[in-house]
Amino acid sequence: MTASPPPSPRLPTAPRVDEVACAATVARLRAHREPRVLVVGNPNTGKSTLINAVAGTHLKVGNWSGVTVEKREAHLKRGEQTIHLLDLPGAYSLSPHTPEELITRTALLDEAPDVLLNVVDAGNLERNLYLTLQLLEFRVPLTIALNLVDEARNKGLEVDAGALSAQLGVPVVETVGVKSLGTAGLLDATLSGAQVGAVLRYPDAIEAAAAELEGRMVNLSTLPPHAHRYLALSLLEGDPSLRGRLSATGHTDLLDAADAHRAALELAGLDPLIEIAEARYARAGEIARLAVPQAELKLTLTEKLDKLALHPWLGIPIFLALVLTVFRLTFTVAAPFVDLIGGPLQDVASGWAAGLLGWAPLLKDIVVGAIIPGVGTVLSFLPTLLVLYLAMSFLEDSGYMARAAFLADRSMRGLGLDGRAFIPLILGFGCNVPAVYATRTLERKSDRVLVSMILPFMSCSARLPVYVIFSAALFPHAGAWIVWSMYVLGMAVAFAFAWVLRKTSLPAEGSGVLLELPPYRFPAWKVMWTHAARRTASFAKRARTTVLATVAVVWVLLSIPAVSGQAFGEVAPAQSLFGRVSQAISPVFAPLGFGNWQATGALVPGFIAKEVVVGTLGQIYLGEEAKRAAPLGFAQGVEQTALATWNAVKTSVQALPTLIALPSFGADSSAEQKTPLAAALARAFTPAAGLAYLVFVLLYTPCVATIGAMQAEHGRRVAWLTVAYEMGIAWVAGLIVYQIARHFL
Amino acid sequence: MTSPLATILGSLAGTPRTLPELSRSLGSSPQALEGMLQTLYAGGYVQEAVQNQGDCSCSGCSLKSMCRNFGDETPEFHLLRLTERGEKYLNRIAPQPVP
Known part of the structure; x- marks a missing residue:
C-alpha cells in the first residue's frame, strides 16, 4: 500500500x-x-x-x-x-x-x-x-x-x-x-512521488537563530544548499563532529556566530541541545500515537511464561519442582561417572601407584592410603558438580533465576529485605565466599550483615558430595529427594533465622526497590559451558590444594600412635592421635545418632572446607584397605578403565528416559551399585543417623574461607558469632531430625 | 506536546534507574527511551551511576541477568543518574530542590 x-x-x-x-x-x-x-x-x-x-x-x-x-x-x-x-x-x-x-x-x-x-x-x-x-x-x-x-x-x-x-x-x-x-x-x-516534506518548528528563539545562520550560509558555496537548515540546527546543538569539520574547512566566522547564538540562548534560559532534541522526540511520539491509534500489544512469550512462573500460588511450587529436576538430572546423568571415578578408576590408580612405589613404603602409604582415597573421593564428584553447574547456568542465563528472586521478594519483604538480597543467597549455592562479598551490592549495612549471617545456611557446592555419598549409601532410591530437601531446609532455616535477627538485633531500615526481570531467552551452550567449566575447575583446584593439604595432615595424625609401643604409620586408625581425639569428642554427637569416632573425626577437617568431610571419610574407611592394594599392570589398568568407562556411559544414557517420568523414589540410576565408600557408610550409619549427619553438615560452621570473608566485610565479632550460633543450630536440628527419623526409618 | 527528555530527567532525579526501570515507570518502550537517553548522555545530562571497575566485568558473570547495573540489550546504558548539568537543567525548568 x-x-x-x-x-x-x-x-x-x-x-x-x-x-x-x-x-x-x-x-x-x-x-x-x-x-x-x-x-x-x-x-x-x-x-x-x-x-x-x-x-x-x-x-x-x-x-x-x-x-x-x-x-x-x-x-x-x-x-x-x-x-x-x-x-x-x-x-x-x-x-x-x-x-x-x-x-x-x-x-x-x-x-x-x-x-x-x-x-x-x-x-x-x-x-x-x-x-x-x-x-x-x-x-x-x-x-x-x-x-x-x-x-x-x-x-x-x-x-x-x-x-x-x-x-x-x-x-x-x-x-x-x-x-x-x-x-x-x-x-x-x-x-x-517523493516530496520535500514538512519541517518541524522549534521555539521561536531557536528558529530565529537558525534562520540567521542559514542566511550566512547562502554566501558560502562550500556548504551544500540542501543541508543549510540541518547545519544551522546542528551548530546550535553544538555537534562536536560538525564543529570539527567546519573548523577544518575554515568556517570560523560561522562557528563564532553559532557560539554567540548558543550563549545568547542559554542566557535566555534555553538549552539549545535539549530544546531541539526535546521538540523532535515530542513530535515523534505525537506522530507515532496518531499513526498507531489502537495499539493492543499481544502478550510476548516472556509475558506468557511469567504468568506461570510468577503466579502467586504456582510460582513457588514451580521453583521447587525445577530445583528437584536439577537434582534428578544431576543424579541420573552424573551418578554412573561418580561411581566410575570413586570405584574402578580409584582401584586402577591405587594398583598402578602400588606397583610404581613398591620401593618406598612410606610414600606408597601416603599415596595409596591417603591421597587416592581422600583426594580421589572428592574428585569423583566432579561429574556431579559439572552437571549441577550446567543446570544452574541454564536457569541463571535463561532469566529464570531473576524470577526466583522476584518470588523470593515477597518473603524477603517480610524480612525487610528486597529481592535483590536473594542474589547473594543464590551465589551461596555455588560458594559462600563470593556470596559474602556480593552483599556489598545491598545498600543498607544492616541488610549486608543480615544476609551474610544467613548465607552459610545456603548449601554450597562443597556440601553436595557429602549429600550424594550418603544418599547413595543409605537412600539409594530417593537420592534426588534427599539432596533437594537439604537445599530447601537450608533456605528455610536461613529465612527463619533472618526473621529472628530482624526481630531482635538487626531491625529493617526501609523498603526495598523494584526488581527488573530480563526477557527469557535460550542460553548459548558455549556460555553455559564456560560458566560450568570455570566453577568445576575451581572445585578441582581446591581438591589439589586445600583438600590435598588437609588429607596430608589427617594422614599424619592418623599415623601418629596414641598408645605406646607402636611405630609411626603402623598404628590402627582407632589407636592413632586422630582416632583418640575424635573418640573424645564423639559423645557430644551420640544423641544425634552418629557418635562413632569416624563420623565425628571427619567433621573436624570439614571446618577447613566442607568437601574434606568426604575426603576424610574416604581416608578413614578406605585407607587401610587401599594400603593393601595389589600392584596392577599398565595394560590391565587401561583395559579395566576402558571397560568401566563404557559401562558408565551406557548406564548414564540408559537412565536418561527416567528423567521424563514423574518424580518418584525409584528414578535414580545405579541405585544398587555402591562405591566402596558408600558401602562402608551403609554399614556404619543407620538411615536416621545418616540423615541427622547430613543436616548437621548442612548447618554447622561455615568454612574457614567464608569466616575470613565475613571478618573482612563485617568484623571479627559478626564472623565468630555466626560460627557459634550455627554450631548450636546444627546440633539442635540434627538432634530433632534423628529423634524423629529413628522412629520411621 | 509533552517534554519527554525533561520527564526522563525528572524520573532520574535523586533515584538512579536502569533503562527497563525507566521504561516501566514512564510507560514507554525501552527502544523509544534508548535514543532519548543517548541524547541526554551525549549532552552530559545523565551519567553512569556506578563506574565499572577494571576487574569487574559483566561478560564473565553468570548472574548478570539479575544485576541492576548490567545493560543486556543496551550495553552502553547501565544504571543511570543525573549529572550536575542535568540537575541544573531540571531546576531551571521546574525550580525545586533536587534531592
Missing part, C-alpha cells in the same frame, strides 16, 4: 526556509540522468534486504571499505536510466554518536542526493521517527518505506500509513522486504 500526502496538506508545521531556492535545487538534481537515491534508516530495519528486493537481478554492488563499517552502492537499470541506490550504515540520529552515524551524516552532506529513501521499522515507529524528522531538515525529496509491517502486525501494531504520510508530508509505502511485498511500487514512489 502506498500513501501519499493530501494535495493541500494542513501540515502541523510550516516550512520556513527559502522554498524557492530549495525547489531550484531539487529541479537541478532531478534533471540528472542518473539519480542518486540515498537509503537511510535505523539499524536492523531491513535496508539492505529492501534494496536487494528492489534491485533484483540487476543488482551490481560496489564496496567502499570504511573504518568499521561500509556503505554499499547498487546500480539499477530502469529503462534507459541508471539509478544509484546508496545503502548507508544504520543510524539512530544524525547527531553522530557512532562511526556508522558519522558515515551516514557525511554521505547526506557530500553525496548530492536526488532523493532520500527512509526505511522505517513499522514495529518501532517512535524510535525511527527521530531520524526521519532530522532527514526532513535536509530539503531533499523523501519517501518512507514502512518496512517490517508483518512483524509489527504480529505484535498487534497496525500502522496507519495514510496518517503517517499526512503528518510528515511525504509518501509512505508499506513493505516487507524479505518477502518482496510492496517493493514493486517503491521505486516509482521514490523517484516520482
Whole structure:
C-alpha cells in the first residue's frame, strides 16, 4: 500500500526556509540522468534486504571499505536510466554518536542526493521517527518505506500509513522486504512521488537563530544548499563532529556566530541541545500515537511464561519442582561417572601407584592410603558438580533465576529485605565466599550483615558430595529427594533465622526497590559451558590444594600412635592421635545418632572446607584397605578403565528416559551399585543417623574461607558469632531430625 | 506536546534507574527511551551511576541477568543518574530542590 500526502496538506508545521531556492535545487538534481537515491534508516530495519528486493537481478554492488563499517552502492537499470541506490550504515540520529552515524551524516552532506529513501521499522515507529524528522531538515525529496509491517502486525501494531504520510508530508509505502511485498511500487514512489516534506518548528528563539545562520550560509558555496537548515540546527546543538569539520574547512566566522547564538540562548534560559532534541522526540511520539491509534500489544512469550512462573500460588511450587529436576538430572546423568571415578578408576590408580612405589613404603602409604582415597573421593564428584553447574547456568542465563528472586521478594519483604538480597543467597549455592562479598551490592549495612549471617545456611557446592555419598549409601532410591530437601531446609532455616535477627538485633531500615526481570531467552551452550567449566575447575583446584593439604595432615595424625609401643604409620586408625581425639569428642554427637569416632573425626577437617568431610571419610574407611592394594599392570589398568568407562556411559544414557517420568523414589540410576565408600557408610550409619549427619553438615560452621570473608566485610565479632550460633543450630536440628527419623526409618 | 527528555530527567532525579526501570515507570518502550537517553548522555545530562571497575566485568558473570547495573540489550546504558548539568537543567525548568 502506498500513501501519499493530501494535495493541500494542513501540515502541523510550516516550512520556513527559502522554498524557492530549495525547489531550484531539487529541479537541478532531478534533471540528472542518473539519480542518486540515498537509503537511510535505523539499524536492523531491513535496508539492505529492501534494496536487494528492489534491485533484483540487476543488482551490481560496489564496496567502499570504511573504518568499521561500509556503505554499499547498487546500480539499477530502469529503462534507459541508471539509478544509484546508496545503502548507508544504520543510524539512530544524525547527531553522530557512532562511526556508522558519522558515515551516514557525511554521505547526506557530500553525496548530492536526488532523493532520500527512509526505511522505517513499522514495529518501532517512535524510535525511527527521530531520524526521519532530522532527514526532513535536509530539503531533499523523501519517501518512507514502512518496512517490517508483518512483524509489527504480529505484535498487534497496525500502522496507519495514510496518517503517517499526512503528518510528515511525504509518501509512505508499506513493505516487507524479505518477502518482496510492496517493493514493486517503491521505486516509482521514490523517484516520482517523493516530496520535500514538512519541517518541524522549534521555539521561536531557536528558529530565529537558525534562520540567521542559514542566511550566512547562502554566501558560502562550500556548504551544500540542501543541508543549510540541518547545519544551522546542528551548530546550535553544538555537534562536536560538525564543529570539527567546519573548523577544518575554515568556517570560523560561522562557528563564532553559532557560539554567540548558543550563549545568547542559554542566557535566555534555553538549552539549545535539549530544546531541539526535546521538540523532535515530542513530535515523534505525537506522530507515532496518531499513526498507531489502537495499539493492543499481544502478550510476548516472556509475558506468557511469567504468568506461570510468577503466579502467586504456582510460582513457588514451580521453583521447587525445577530445583528437584536439577537434582534428578544431576543424579541420573552424573551418578554412573561418580561411581566410575570413586570405584574402578580409584582401584586402577591405587594398583598402578602400588606397583610404581613398591620401593618406598612410606610414600606408597601416603599415596595409596591417603591421597587416592581422600583426594580421589572428592574428585569423583566432579561429574556431579559439572552437571549441577550446567543446570544452574541454564536457569541463571535463561532469566529464570531473576524470577526466583522476584518470588523470593515477597518473603524477603517480610524480612525487610528486597529481592535483590536473594542474589547473594543464590551465589551461596555455588560458594559462600563470593556470596559474602556480593552483599556489598545491598545498600543498607544492616541488610549486608543480615544476609551474610544467613548465607552459610545456603548449601554450597562443597556440601553436595557429602549429600550424594550418603544418599547413595543409605537412600539409594530417593537420592534426588534427599539432596533437594537439604537445599530447601537450608533456605528455610536461613529465612527463619533472618526473621529472628530482624526481630531482635538487626531491625529493617526501609523498603526495598523494584526488581527488573530480563526477557527469557535460550542460553548459548558455549556460555553455559564456560560458566560450568570455570566453577568445576575451581572445585578441582581446591581438591589439589586445600583438600590435598588437609588429607596430608589427617594422614599424619592418623599415623601418629596414641598408645605406646607402636611405630609411626603402623598404628590402627582407632589407636592413632586422630582416632583418640575424635573418640573424645564423639559423645557430644551420640544423641544425634552418629557418635562413632569416624563420623565425628571427619567433621573436624570439614571446618577447613566442607568437601574434606568426604575426603576424610574416604581416608578413614578406605585407607587401610587401599594400603593393601595389589600392584596392577599398565595394560590391565587401561583395559579395566576402558571397560568401566563404557559401562558408565551406557548406564548414564540408559537412565536418561527416567528423567521424563514423574518424580518418584525409584528414578535414580545405579541405585544398587555402591562405591566402596558408600558401602562402608551403609554399614556404619543407620538411615536416621545418616540423615541427622547430613543436616548437621548442612548447618554447622561455615568454612574457614567464608569466616575470613565475613571478618573482612563485617568484623571479627559478626564472623565468630555466626560460627557459634550455627554450631548450636546444627546440633539442635540434627538432634530433632534423628529423634524423629529413628522412629520411621 | 509533552517534554519527554525533561520527564526522563525528572524520573532520574535523586533515584538512579536502569533503562527497563525507566521504561516501566514512564510507560514507554525501552527502544523509544534508548535514543532519548543517548541524547541526554551525549549532552552530559545523565551519567553512569556506578563506574565499572577494571576487574569487574559483566561478560564473565553468570548472574548478570539479575544485576541492576548490567545493560543486556543496551550495553552502553547501565544504571543511570543525573549529572550536575542535568540537575541544573531540571531546576531551571521546574525550580525545586533536587534531592
